[in-house]
Amino acid sequence: MMGGMRTAGTKRKTPAHPDEFFIGKRLMVVTAHPDDEGIAAGTMYKNHRAGGTTFLVCATYGEKGKSHLDRPVSDAALKRIRKQELLRAAEILKIDRVLFLGMPDAGVRGRRADLYRKLLPIVRRIKPDYILSFGPDGMSGHWDHITVGGVSLRIARRENIPMLAFTISPEFRRALPPERFMARRKFGSYRPGAPQHRESDVKIAVNAAVKRRAWSSHRSQFSGRPPRFHFPYEHFVRE
16 A cells, blocks of 8 residues: 655635535545546546545556557566556646555456455545545446446445546547447456446536646556547546
């Protein structure tokens, strides 16, 4: 487990839009792999700008994420690489603390009880106002995502903490339809079939330039130029 704290700074602001009810609060974002935080990158940065505090919990080090590597790398080496990539992204996004749970990449589903046992005391110690994590589709259908989201929701309900689940924006859905999701499944463990994405009921306007810069930290996860994020909103579903 690893983390760093930034000093308190910006004064909390009144939300500019009703959907921003959780912005400027104490947030815990729970993900499966380094680079998953990109789903809510703009929201986390906006939370910082509004005077909120953000904790990022990453279940694995992403050691199986090898589909874009130019040369073979051991799992141990890729763990070190991806950990540093995530910490660089966290600096850009002004995340207050990053915690790694050290679960096996592509193996979280089989260790659901271990994940619950590791995550519950962290939630109780941090006492977030809101938890953000994956919904039942896991965005991509990856079992690590689905398991992390399911355990997060179970804990959120046990501790009476509101949870918001990541979901795909309509723009992203048009740009990357289900068949393209399926074609990208080179590594990892996925639920059979195309993911069934839910319609969002919370939409957050974000700084796409900061989101792109943070994603560029994950150089091991793209070939050539990093993907472009043209979408001005991040979408969530209230659980």
